[in-house]
Each structure stands twice: as structure tokens, then as C-alpha cells.
Amino acid sequence: MKAGVYVAGHAKKLSCYMSLDLNVDRCWWGLQQARGTEAVFFRLISRGMPLQWATALAGLQLNAHIPTWTNSDWSRYIRSGLGRMLNEEDLASFEHLSGIVEFDEAQDAAMPVLGNPLNEATASTWLRQLHDSAGRLIARLNGRSLLGGEVESMLKELDPALEKQWRSVAQFAYLQGTIKLENAVKTKPRSVAVRQGLKNVFGLGSMLAEKSAHQCMRCGSAADGGPCGSCGSSDCARCEACRALGRSRSCEVLVSSMQQEGCAASDRGLLRGQKLTQADLRARLTYWNLSPAQTEASEQAVRFLESPIGSSRSAAAKQMKRRRILRIAIQSNTQRPDTSGYAAQDPSSRFLLWAVTGAGKTEMLFPLIEHVRSQGGRVLVATPRRDVVLELAPRLRKAFPDETLVALYGGSEERWRRGGVTLATTHQVLRFDHAFDLVVIDELDAFPFHGDPMLAYAAERCRAAGGRTVYLSATPPKELQSLVRKGHLACAKVPVRYHRYPLPVPMLLRMSSLSECLRKKRLPDVLLRKWRVSLERGAQVFIFVPKIAFAEPLAALLRVVFPGIAVGATSSQDEERGGKVSSFRATDLRMLVTTTILERGVTVPRSDVYILDADSGLFDEASLVQMAGRAGRSADDPAGKVVFAAVQKTKAQVGARRQIRRMNRLARPFLLPRHARKSSESKR
Amino acid sequence: MNIGALLRTLLMPTREHCLACGRPAKLGIVLPLLCERCADRIPWIVEPRCLICGRAQGCPDCRRPEAGARAFSINRSAVLYDATMREWISAYKYGGAERFAEPFSIMLEQAYRRMCRELSAAGAWQADLVTWVPVSAERLEERGFNQAELVARRLAKRLKLPACDLLTRNVHTGKQSFKSRAERLRNLDDAFSLLPNLDPGDFKQWEAIGSVKHPGGSFPIKVLLVDDIYTTGTTAAVCASVLKSLESVIDRPVLVYSLTLARS
Numbered sequence: 001m002k003a004g005v006y007v008a009g010h011a012k013k014l015s016c017y018m019s020l021d022l023n024v025d026r027c028w029w030g031l032q033q034a035r036g037t038e039a040v041f042f043r044l045i046s047r048g049m050p051l052q053w054a055t056a057l058a059g060l061q062l063n064a065h066i067p068t069w070t071n072s073d074w075s076r077y078i079r080s081g082l083g084r085m086l087n088e089e090d091l092a093s094f095e096h097l098s099g100i101v102e103f104d105e106a107q108d109a110a111m112p113v114l115g116n117p118l119n120e121a122t123a124s125t126w127l128r129q130l131h132d133s134a135g136r137l138i139a140r141l142n143g144r145s146l147l148g149g150e151v152e153s154m155l156k157e158l159d160p161a162l163e164k165q166w167r168s169v170a171q172f173a174y175l176q177g178t179i180k181l182e183n184a185v186k187t188k189p190r191s192v193a194v195r196q197g198l199k200n201v202f203g204l205g206s207m208l209a210e211k212s213a214h215q216c217m218r219c220g221s222a223a224d225g226g227p228c229g230s231c232g233s234s235d236c237a238r239c240e241a242c243r244a245l246g247r248s249r250s251c252e253v254l255v256s257s258m259q260q261e262g263c264a265a266s267d268r269g270l271l272r273g274q275k276l277t278q279a280d281l282r283a284r285l286t287y288w289n290l291s292p293a294q295t296e297a298s299e300q301a302v303r304f305l306e307s308p309i310g311s312s313r314s315a316a317a318k319q320m321k322r323r324r325i326l327r328i329a330i331q332s333n334t335q336r337p338d339t340s341g342y343a344a345q346d347p348s349s350r351f352l353l354w355a356v357t358g359a360g361k362t363e364m365l366f367p368l369i370e371h372v373r374s375q376g377g378r379v380l381v382a383t384p385r386r387d388v389v390l391e392l393a394p395r396l397r398k399a400f401p402d403e404t405l406v407a408l409y410g411g412s413e414e415r416w417r418r419g420g421v422t423l424a425t426t427h428q429v430l431r432f433d434h435a436f437d438l439v440v441i442d443e444l445d446a447f448p449f450h451g452d453p454m455l456a457y458a459a460e461r462c463r464a465a466g467g468r469t470v471y472l473s474a475t476p477p478k479e480l481q482s483l484v485r486k487g488h489l490a491c492a493k494v495p496v497r498y499h500r501y502p503l504p505v506p507m508l509l510r511m512s513s514l515s516e517c518l519r520k521k522r523l524p525d526v527l528l529r530k531w532r533v534s535l536e537r538g539a540q541v542f543i544f545v546p547k548i549a550f551a552e553p554l555a556a557l558l559r560v561v562f563p564g565i566a567v568g569a570t571s572s573q574d575e576e577r578g579g580k581v582s583s584f585r586a587t588d589l590r591m592l593v594t595t596t597i598l599e600r601g602v603t604v605p606r607s608d609v610y611i612l613d614a615d616s617g618l619f620d621e622a623s624l625v626q627m628a629g630r631a632g633r634s635a636d637d638p639a640g641k642v643v644f645a646a647v648q649k650t651k652a653q654v655g656a657r658r659q660i661r662r663m664n665r666l667a668r669p670f671l672l673p674r675h676a677r678k679s680s681e682s683k684r
Numbered sequence: 685m686n687i688g689a690l691l692r693t694l695l696m697p698t699r700e701h702c703l704a705c706g707r708p709a710k711l712g713i714v715l716p717l718l719c720e721r722c723a724d725r726i727p728w729i730v731e732p733r734c735l736i737c738g739r740a741q742g743c744p745d746c747r748r749p750e751a752g753a754r755a756f757s758i759n760r761s762a763v764l765y766d767a768t769m770r771e772w773i774s775a776y777k778y779g780g781a782e783r784f785a786e787p788f789s790i791m792l793e794q795a796y797r798r799m800c801r802e803l804s805a806a807g808a809w810q811a812d813l814v815t816w817v818p819v820s821a822e823r824l825e826e827r828g829f830n831q832a833e834l835v836a837r838r839l840a841k842r843l844k845l846p847a848c849d850l851l852t853r854n855v856h857t858g859k860q861s862f863k864s865r866a867e868r869l870r871n872l873d874d875a876f877s878l879l880p881n882l883d884p885g886d887f888k889q890w891e892a893i894g895s896v897k898h899p900g901g902s903f904p905i906k907v908l909l910v911d912d913i914y915t916t917g918t919t920a921a922v923c924a925s926v927l928k929s930l931e932s933v934i935d936r937p938v939l940v941y942s943l944t945l946a947r948s
Contacts, residue, residue: 001825226782230828238780238828247780249828 001148001230001251002048002099005057007066010038014062016081018054018181020167020174020253022047024130027123028175034120041067045074046099050231052183052250053098057081074100085187088225088235097232127172133162134173138257142418143378143435145218145256147184147246150431154416170255180256184248185223185237188213216241216248219430220336220457225250241454242430244410256433276306288366291500293670297353297492298367304351304490305371305438305468336453339444339471340479342460347488350469354484355494356503356663357474357629358603362392364494365440366399368470369421373403377437379421380462382429384446386410388601389423396423426455432462439463444473444480445622446600474629475622475659495666501638502664502671504631506611506624506657509645514545514613518553523561527610527645531591534641535565540584540607541591544627546616548573548595554612555593562591569593599626606637614653615646624656703783704772715787726791727764729947730798737917739947740764745916754917755924756940760802761914761947762795769946773912777831788945789838792910796843796943811908811941812890813848814840817923818876820853835945836910845908848886850930851923852879872922878929887934904937905930914944 004019008029019025022044033040043066046054060081069077078098079086086094140158141151151170155163162169173179214223214237221241228236231251239248248254276284281302285295343350355361369379381396383389386409393407404419408428422436426449441449441459449455463469471480483489497503511517511524534541543558545551548571555569568589570580577597584592585604592598596618609631614624624644631640644653700711702719714723734743736751738760745751763769776784796811803809816836824830833849840847855875890905907927909920924940931938 228828229824229830230826236828238782240781240783243780247828249780251828 001051001253002232003051003054003253004047005045005049005054006043007045007062008040008042010036010040014041014066016045016057016060016062017175018051018058020171020181024127024168024171025175027127028172031120031123031127043067044101045078047101049098050228050233050236050251051253052185052187052231052233052236053078053082053085055181055183056085056187058181071100071102085235090234093232093234130169130172131176133165133169134176134178136162137166137169137173138178140416141179141255141257143257143433144418144431145254145433146431147218147248148253148255150246151255158416170253178258180258182217182254182256183250184218184252184254185214185216185239185250187225187235187237187250188215214250217254218242218245218248219454220461221454223248242427245427245430276302284370285367288363290363290367291360291496291498291670293494293496293500293667294360294364294498297355297494298364300490300492301351301353301364301368301470302371305368337456338451338453339441339449339456339459340477340483342456343471343480343483343489347483347490349467350471350489352471352473352476352480352484352489352491353494354476354491355472355474356497356667357600357626358497358499358503358633359474359494360498361442361472361494362395363498365470365472368438368440369396369400372438373400373420377467378435378464379438379440380429380432380436381421381423381440381442382426382449382459383423383442384426384449385601386425388442389425391601393423396421426458429455429458429462432458434464435462437464437467439467439469440472441469442472443600444471445475445477450477475625477622493663493666495663496670497633497638499635499638500670500672501632501635502667503660504628504640504642505660505664506628506642506644506653508614508649508653508657509643511612511645511647513647514550514554518550518557521557523557524645527643528561530641530643531562531610534608535562535590538606539637539640540587540589540604542598542604542607542609542627542630543591543593544599544609544611544619545593545595546613546618550613551593551595555591558591558593565590567591567593570597571595572597596623596627598630599623600629602630603633604630605634606640607631607633608641608643610643610645612645613647614644615648615650619652621652621655621659624652625659628656628660703781703787704775715790717783718787725768727766727769729761729763729795732760737914737947751917754921755928756909756917756920756942758799758803759914759917759920759942759944759947760795760799761944762791763946765913765915765946765948773946777827777912782829782834785834785838789835789842792835792839792943792945793842796839796908799941799943810906811843811845812906813846814843814908814910815848815850815927817909817911817919818849818851818853820855832911835912839910846886846889850879850882850907851876851926872918876923876926878926882933890934891936904939905934907938907940909940909942911942911944913946913948914942915948917942920944 004022004025005016006019006022006025007014007016008025009015017025026042029040029042057078075095075098078100079094089097136159137155140154146154151166152163155166170179170181174181214225215221216223216239219239219242221239223237223239223241225235225237227234228249228251230236230249233251236250238250242248281299285298288298290298337345353361353364355364365381369381372379381392383392389407389409393405397405400421403421404417405421405423406414406417406419408415408422408424410425410427412428426441439459439462444450459469476484480489484491509526511527517523531541543554545554551569551571555567558567559565566589568580568584568591570577570592572595574580580589580592581598581602583589607630609627611619611624611627619627628642631642632638633640644656646653700717701708702711702722703717704722705719707719709719709721711717711719713720715726729738729740731740732738733740734746736746736758737743738758739746765773772784775781776788800809814836816830816832818833819827819830837847853876909923909927911919914920920942924942927940928938
């Protein structure tokens, strides 16, 4: 896409502007001239140059004696303004691409309304219309940050009258200073120091020095430049990482509302309102009907939201800061921070809610959402998967009947709507910029959120300045755990399930490897005996295997061993996964062989869990804890059985069992009286 | 970060993600940027059934009487247009996955080599230059690239053939994929023409190349016309007939061979 560039302003204060629609600018400056006392200077530089150049030039200040400049002066000025951005450009095509207009032409195209009362009237009517439209556009945008194409499709759906002239409207809002127009992928010359340093240390300098770096403003990923038919530049980068949400490229415009103008309550200092008294808080929490452990954790979390940021800063934090700078220097450009990295940089605005599987995390969120909403703040709940969004949306709607809740996921009908509470898949978060006062990241350690720097970046960007982040997890990543241990990150643990029975502790079992079993078509007797017991007591049997290839053969073998028992197998590649899970839940299937795909989010009332080949590298401690968490979730059958069967005992298995035991120990004060006694006896 | 972790990041190869399925895997075993599993899903056309349009099944289109008048000699396609290819091609064209140009051009190269073998039965055959089906200025502005040009240029580079921009699309006809057969046929009349101010130097160059190969004799210029999808062959036929009009400019017979990525 191309954009116009011109210089305008009053005598002593001239600066460059970019334009999506030069007519708007002509009227705008013309009216300024007609109405003001000071003379307005306006000089068109280019009707259309690559958008990334225009945005780079926009905002540059000029000194006053430019009326005498010739074309070559302008060309020189633009070159120096763009500087390193032109490194990859073919210099021969610069003149053509920059589209610098001849002097006469620039005069003709100056301000049409000068001195002509009729024109002045039309211009001011038009601008008044644009003013109203701009107000609507800003209301629609409301914390979003959208590509030009996305703006178009949003308006097509919500406000078709605006769609046709959105560029004019956006240009008007840009002149007003109510929206920000950027190019979606920024070109950043690498810092000389970093380059020099890397060159000296690793000899990588030659690799890095040549190409300029591009970074997508939406998702933060690095992008590669190349020739583009849309703007004509030969160094126009497209972001591959976030292409599922529309193409972000150097010459695409990214429209976002101005941050200062933001509707975020925390910007206005709302969240630092008066503190709730202990009694009030308790009263609110009892409304939600939480268990004692849930209440305690929620209380801590609400107190965290109330406390001003930075109060927990201490000498330790200062020391951390120094270490952080060092770390960033080492990481350089090649490695981007993930969630733990961001948390380490700024721990005081974050809170970890570490709740065991089946603790009732969603219910604990209700008081937090209520707290922020009652002060006019905006809430985002981001979860890794679409199914979770679909499952949570009705629950949140029921809990907050007066709120407008918007559920966002790929293909969602409510794609462009906005509400007080937004429930979204992590990818949808990329469309927001400084929009939320409370960001809740559900299942922090799950795919795809975990280990994806792009989504971690999105979760940071969508938060308003002064906003808070709450992480939810049953198995937080190691780095966060260590931040909690060192006391940098605030944390509340919920060690007990909502039904107040302890977690089933996994039993380690030795067996020959699964591939061998399948080859010999014989399963170990110990396992068969256990399965028979499970089936007889009426439990549903979950069997986890590390590889998709094992699932179907094992199910076939089980059908032979247990005639008359319905056995199913599923995996990520199974189209009928949803159907199989629901028939397993309805006990039409009694045994389900699955991969880690069902390790979280699935609740089957009366179930026993068997993990075969538990020593596989694909099962880490977190996923073992999650799979074990499928057992004993309902109050009717809290004592499900969990078995880790493997050739050898691994660190992950031992660690998972230790984690579960530790949580059970912490849970003791909350357990139902009978169990509290029992578990302390068993420990002895 | 401790020393161990630092060493690990330096020594460990970063695992790349497959362009098609997004999973981290070893790439480039069969085709660049694709994992082996995805590459195995490609529905290659190994043996064309229809010798005119290169279709792998029997082809009623080419038996229609008006088919004989089509201006291109033959068409060959690398793959069938099945669900997999539909997904990939639309990711490439509309989804911004421009890196598909690399594997696609290699797929085209394989189809081209097969075409050479086939046509070389009556003496060595080789195309003289590569050109492509153009897109309208409007579409180019929207998409940022011409999907056919991108693969054609890479193909030409690999084959060491000259790549020439010869055609232009006059009217924006809308997407062919939304139209019925009859509409497609009507739609494309006058849609293409030769680029204005073609460089005569280029033609001289072909002359020179041609005369070396065929000293003294007359020879046709063999143009390879590249596109992404061949459905009814109308686009190829219209473009070929426009390319035929080059005959009067360069005073040589022009033969057009169509090479497309997918055959639906």
C-alpha cells in the first residue's frame, strides 16, 4: 500500500505528515488557514510512496526556509530521513518509488479552499461529517489494533456506511490525534553495539550485519523482507508468524487507538480506589459459594489487585533488575522472552494462581472479574484452546448476567464486538493493544501458549499500562516456580480440589515397553488385573500412550482381551474426537486409549488413569501431573486410581508424584475431617 | 542463563517448522520447507492420461470440437488439485505463505523435466523462455505479488532460461474460482494483451539464442506459460493466443506450452 506525504504547519513549526487520503489533509489545513490568524504552509511532497517510508517520515520536524527547496533537495531530505531503511533498496528506483512531485504540481495540489468561501463551506461540512464518523470509528476500535484489511471487514459487518470511506475517516482521526497509524512491520536497524559485540564474541557478525531487521508490530516476530507488488519496495517484509490473522506487512497500515486516550480504567487510576474492608470482601466472596481453600486464594488475589504496583519492590527486586539487563544482553536478538521472561522482568504486576487439577479455577476467577468490573475496568480471559472458550462462555454468562461477554476465537460470530469481559483464544489477543486492566491467562503451561514468544508478547501488549496479569495453572513452568520460591512473584496456592478430598497419588509400576507388548500381542498380567478391577468397580478407564501410532493397535488388543467391553482410541488426528470423548463420558465407551491430547480440560466423572510408557520423553512432569489429574474429579468418586507404568523410573515420574504428595500435604487443613486424619496417618 | 544453557542454544540446531503443517520436524528431505509427511501427501501426476491437457483422468474437455482450436500446444501439471493442494495454494495466494513459492517451483521443475522427456521423443525439446499469466494491477496491489510470476521466476532461474514479462491483464475479472464454466469462458475475452513497450532487445536475444541452436534453419520460439491452476484451460488458451500475436512482431512462429502447478 502507498501513502501520501506532505509538509505542513505554521511558520516556525513545520513537520511531515503521512496521508491515506490527501483530500482530507487539504481541507484540514485549508480550513486552518481560513480560520486562523497565522499563515499555514502546505507543500505536497509525494502523492504515494511505500507506506513504511511515509510512516518513517511522518512526525519529522523541519526548519523554516524550505519554500525555496528544489526537487533534489526534497529527494536528499527524504533519503536522509529514511536512512538505513534504504539499505536494501535499488537506488535507481528510488526516484520512481518516492513519487516526489514537481514543484508546479505541488502548488496546484496545495489547499483548494484558500480564499474561496464556497469551497470553504463544502470543506467544513465534509470535515464535520468526518468528525462524527471518526468518533464512530474510534468507538468501534476501542483498544483494538487492526490491519487495514481488518478495519475494512470490521466496518463491513458493523457499520457498512463507514466502510467505503474508512481511509478518509482514519486520516481525519489521525490529524485529530485520536488514532495511531503505523506500518504493521517495522524496520529496525540492528543496534551497532549488539552487532559489534556478537561479532567479537561469536564471529556471527557477518551473518547479522547484512540484512536489516524487520519486526512485526502485532506479534513481535522477526520477518524477512522481499520485493512487494503492492508498494513497489524491494525490502517489504511480511510476517509469517501471525499470517493466520491476516497478512501483516511493511506496507500495510496498522490502526490503533491512541494509548493516552485509552478507555482502560487503570490508566485513570481507578483500580487504585479505596480498599475493601475485610468484612466486605468476605461478604462478596461468600456470594460466590467457594470452598475454604478457594476463598483464601481468591482473597489473596483480590488484595493483589488492590495493592498499588511496585509496593513489593525491594532490594531483591533491584538486584533482579541488574541481572535482567545482563540476561537480555546475552540473549541478544535471537532469543525472545517467553512468559517467564516477561514475568521476571516485571514481577510486581503479576500474580500466579497455582491450583491443583480439579480445584475449580474458573469459580475463583469470578470474584476477580467482579472486582475489576465494579471499578469499570476491562477483563480479558485468554485460554489456549477454542473448546475451552466455548465451554467457559456459558458459565461466565450465567455468573455475570448483566455483563456483555464477548467470546473470540477463529470463526467467532462476535469477532468485532466489544464488551466488559472478553473471553478469547490466545491468538485472538494479537488484535488488541493496551486494552485490558486485568489479563487472565488460563492454562499458562499448555500448548500453544507455552513456549511461544509470539503469544507471550501478545499477552503483554494487550494489557493497559498499569494493568495486572493473573496466571492460572496446575503445573506452572519451572521458571515461574523459582520466581515464586525467591519471593519475586506473588502467588496463591490452592492445594485441594473443590470436593475437599486429596489428589490420588500415582503408583509406579514396572512393565515391558509398549512396543514390545504390541509386538508380542500380550499385555502384562499386573495391568490386566488392575484394569479388570477398575472395570468391575464401574470406573471409566483412561489409558494414555505417548504416540499416536500406539493408540489404535492397543485398542484392538484390548478389544480381544476384554470381549464385550467397548474400547475406543483417539488422537489429534481423529476427526471424531469430540464424539468419542462424549460417548466415553456417557459410559458408552468404557476404555479410551488416547495421546496427550486429552491431558487437560476433560472431566469424566468416575475414572481411573493409566499412563503407559510413562518414561517416554514426551511425558514431562507437568503433563504427568495433568494426566493424573483426570482421576477422581467428582465428589462421588474422589479416590480414582492413577498408575504410571514404565520400563524405568524417570525423574519426571518421581517429580510428578512428589508434586502431588506435596500438594496433598499442603491441603491437609482444608480436607474433609476424615481425610485430613487419614492422610496424616498414612504419612506417618 | 547459565553457561550450560548458553552452550546448548549455540550448539543445538533450531528445529524449523514445516510450512504446511506447522509441526517442528526435519525439513527439506523431499522438498524444501516441507516435512516428509506433508511431502508424501502431494498427489503427483506421474502419467498424464490426456496427452493434450495433462489430466490424470480421461478428459472430456479436450474431446470437444472447439478444443482443437486452442492456441497452446499442450499443458502439463505437476499435481492433482486435491484438498491438500487446495489448502496449500490458498495459503500461498491468499494467506501470505509466500515461502511456498520455493517448493512449488521445484514441483513445477519436476513437471517440466517430465514434459521435456515426453516431447523429446521427436528430437531434443526445450523451452526457449518462461513467462506467466499476469494478474490485474488491482489484485497485485491487494496481494502484493503475482503468484504465477513468483514461481515462474524461480523456475526460470533454476532452469537457466530467460524469464520475460510479456503479458498484462487489462480488466479486473474477479476471481475465476467463483464462476461457472460458461462464465469463465465469456469472461476472459480481451482480458489479456501484450505488455506495451516490450523491449525489442529481448527479441533480438531470442533470435541469437535460436540461431545458435538451429543454424540456418527456421525455428519456432517455444514459450513456457506458467500458472498456478489449470481448470478449463481457458486462461491458458487466451494467454496463448495473445502470445501467438508475437509472431507478427518477431517474424517467427511462436509455440506456447502451458505448465501449471495443479490440474483440477
